[in-house]
Amino acid sequence: MAEALTLENCDLDCGTNNRNHHTGDVGCSKLVVRRGQAFDIKLQFSPRGYEEGVDQLTLFAQTGPCPSEDFGTEAKMKVSDSLEEGDWSAAISSVDGDNLVLSIISPPDARIGKYVLSLETSTGTEENSCNLGEFFLLFNPWCPEDAVYMENEAERTEYVVTQHGIIFQGTKDSITTVPWNFGQFEDYILEASLEVLDKNPKFAEDSTTDCTQRNDPVYISRVVSAMVNCNDDSGILYGRWDNCYDDGVSPMSWIGSVDILRRWRKFGCQAVRYGQCWVFAAVACSVLRCLGIPARVISNYNSAHDTNSNLVIEQYLDDQGKKQKKTRDMIWNFHCWVEAWMNRLDLPEGYDGWQVVDPTPQEKSDGVYCCGPAPVLAVKEGDLAINYDVPFVFAEVNADVVYYVEQKDGTVRQTKYTSQVGQKISTKAVGNDGREDITHNYKYPEGSEDERRVFDKANQQVVVPRVQREDAPHAIDMKxxxxxxxxxxxxxxxxxxxxxxxxxxxxxxxxFCARPTSYTGEVGPECGKKDLPSFSLEANAEKSVPLRILYEKYGSSLTQDNMIKVVALLNDKTTKDILLAIRDIHVKNPDIKVRVLGEPKQQNKMVAEISMKNPLSEPLSGCSFTVEGAGLTEGLVVKDLDCSVESGQDAKVRVDLMPQLSGLRKLAVDFESDHLKGVKGYKNVIIAPLPK
Structure with missing residues (x-):
């Protein structure tokens, strides 16, 4: 009888497998593979090698706290001569003396997560078992049978592999860019992303059922939406919008998800302070990409928050044009969410593709602060009964806005109707830093037959209050x-x-009045005002009335959003009509200049020279630059200036870089000081690979 087969060594060949599975940026310290695609491991036996017909090999792959074949969290694979696609399977790839190479494949609907891989050998009556190690299994957008399959290679690269991006902010008339380091392959981000799933209340209630559903991107994206905010759970981010961030980090200061996810995991899953919509969206995007679900951050301008689900946003102003506290519906200058790409096997045919997943805590869905996945096509077609949360997203991009002005005598008059919600819906373009306008994905052109058809369909599903539409031309126009x-x-x-x-x-x-405002619409004190009690308008003529806005008036009360709301209220004394014009303007921060010195190649020292000119009339103190870039820096690099920066002078620092990854990389920069905060800049650098 042959002696027992004893394993001497197991090589998971992380480097080769990770490169083949599009996870090469993770490095070689752990095996990260995608479902539905084979990977190889190398086994060395002692004192003899594997003998066909004598030795029987069986592999076991287990995930979750209670692995079970019945629940899809355990797989038993008898090693054979060929792989069987569509199921867990293992086969001999090659035999060379004491060395054996095995190929392993998982089904395209396998549960994602951290797996333990073990081997059982049988030689006659002799049996041995041993632990081969751990591997991480992700969704696979490269596999046609996977529910997250994405056909276009450039889009797969952008929405799954690329670790950096651009988020759009500002106003619809002045769109600004914020660089972001998603960093989904950086150290400990995969572990943090899986911990997001394990800290989910559904896992605490029933871990077996929760792990069983981890093959479904619909389920995973809904969990991520709930867990990125901390309103109902041990979520990642604490949301705050009141401009008081001294006990944490201002939402405007972040330039990446990596530090946020590492902090959350390091401090026992305590919520990181603080986030706002783009931070929530960007962190969700990082987690989804990390788990293998294609994702991108979306910015919707003039975004509605419909608190009573009637598709009408009612705004009440006093006779000075200032918003009254009884206004609960809101119009945000912009709002960010995530789109995740997946098939919707839970829905009738036709709703596959991009899905809205919004982790910003606004309204509850099934009793939890989460939103989505809502099919973008269902939003466009007004199919409000489709899961999940389509009515809320539909209102964000389609609600009508009605303004009412309350006079001093207490009477209330409708003064303005507009359908300008959902403008310039934007995301980063594929392969470059440009803006792609995707408004057409969410709505038909204003005034088209399809637009009217969709709105009529939506109106049949909700109770819409009567409002006075403004079809007739005005006697007086104002903008x-x-x-x-x-x-x-x-x-x-x-x-x-x-x-x-x-x-x-x-x-x-x-x-005519101006007030600093936040991007959510909250206003501060007046920073400019003009009142013309008797104002003559000549027949068939246009008049321009200027309002000077002084830095000495707006500087101290401007929020970190850098926005000012301008409101003009015109009373026609002849007809008693009230005319209203509103515009939010964005005050531009100075530019940050980044110059990279040295040869841009892997493992070659480089230096980034970073500077910014102080545009204010007063000196800046407490100045610091924060720099971050996946593959360029080891996490955040903070450089404090030891002196103040006078008006018109440059704040300058130098940062050492040691690129670890080749290809296009983005160095994101944030500047903070006492009077100037949240200033952003970036530099794209193409890093040459090491010679082979």
Whole structure:
């Protein structure tokens, strides 16, 4: 009888397998593979090698706290001559003396997660078993049978593999860019992403059922949506919008997800302070990409928050044009969420593709602060009954907005109706830092037959209040125009352009006011005001009324959003009509300049010279630059300046870089000081690989 087969060594060949499975940026310290695709391991036996017909080999792959074949969390694979695709399977790839190479494949609907791999050998009556190690199994957008399969290679690269990106902020008239380090392959991010699943309350309630559902991207994305905020659970981020962030990190200061996820995991899954919508979305995007689900961050301008689900956003103003506290519905200058790519096997045919997943805690869904996945196509078609949370997303991009002005005598009049919600819906373009406008994915063109058809369909599913549509032309038109150059630290003008479309002169009163505002619409004290009690408009003529906005007035009360809300209220004394014009303007931060010195190649020292000119009339103190870039830096690099920066002078630092990864990399930069915060910049660097 042959002596027992004893394993001497097991090589999971992490480097080769990871490269083949598009997880090479993880490195060689752990095996990270994708479901539905084979990977090889190398076994060495002693004192003899494997003998066909004598030795029987069986592999076991187990995940979760209670592995079970019945629940899909345990697989038993008898090693054979060939792989059987569609199921867990193992086969001999080659035999060379004492060395044996095995190929292993998982089904394309396997449960994702951390697996323990073990081997059982049988030689006659002799049996041995041993632990071969651990591996991580992810979704596979390269596998046609996987529910997250994405056909286009450039899109797979952008939405799964690329570790950096751009998030769009500002206003629809002044779109700004924020660099972001998603860092899904950075150290400990995979472990943190899986811990997100294990800290999910559904796992605590029933770990067996929870792990069983981890083959479904719909289930996973819904869990991630709930777990990125901490409202109901041990979630990652604590949301705050009141401009008081001294006991944490301002949402505007973050430039990446890596530090957030590492902090959350390091400190026992205590919520990281603080996040706002783009931070929630970016962290969710990192987790989804890390787990293998294609994802991208979306910015929706003039985004509605419909608190009573009637598809109408009602805004109440006083006779000075200031929003009243009884207003609960909101219009955000922009709102960010995530789109995740997947098949919707839980829905009727036709709703596959991009799905809205929104982790910002706004309204509850099935009793939990989460949102989605909502098929983008269902939003576009007004199919409000489709799971999940389509009505809420539909309102964000389609709700009508009605403004009411309350007079001093207590009477309330509708003064403005607009359908300008859901504008310039944007995401980073594939393969470059440009902006791709995807508004057409969410809605048909305004005024088209399809747009009316969809809105009529939606109206049949909700109770919509009666509002006065503005179809007839106005006797008087008014809009707000801004200056070309509105830099922080400078004074500038805004203008009320008023046109009398009638053949007779009109006497009016104009109230023109500016207040700093947050991107969610909360306003601060006045920073500019003009009241013209008696204002003449000549027949068929246009008049421009300027309003000077001074830095000495807005500087101290400007929030880190750098936005000012300008409101013009015109009372026509002849008709008693009230005309309203509103515009949010974005005050531009200074540019950050980044210059990289040295040859850009792997494991070659480089230096980044970073500078920014102080545009303010006062000196800046407490200055610091924070730098981050997957494959370029070891986590965050913080450089403090030991002296103040005078007006017109440059803040400068040098940062050493040692690139570990080749290809296109993005160095993201944030600047903070006492008077200037959340200033962003970045530099793209192409790193050459090491010679083979």
């Amino acid at each position: 707000i125009k801004v200056s070309e150059k509105m830099d922080k630290g400078s004074d500038f003008d805004v203008f009320a352009l008023i046109r009398n479309n009638t053949a007779e002169d009109r006497e009016c009163r104009l109230q």
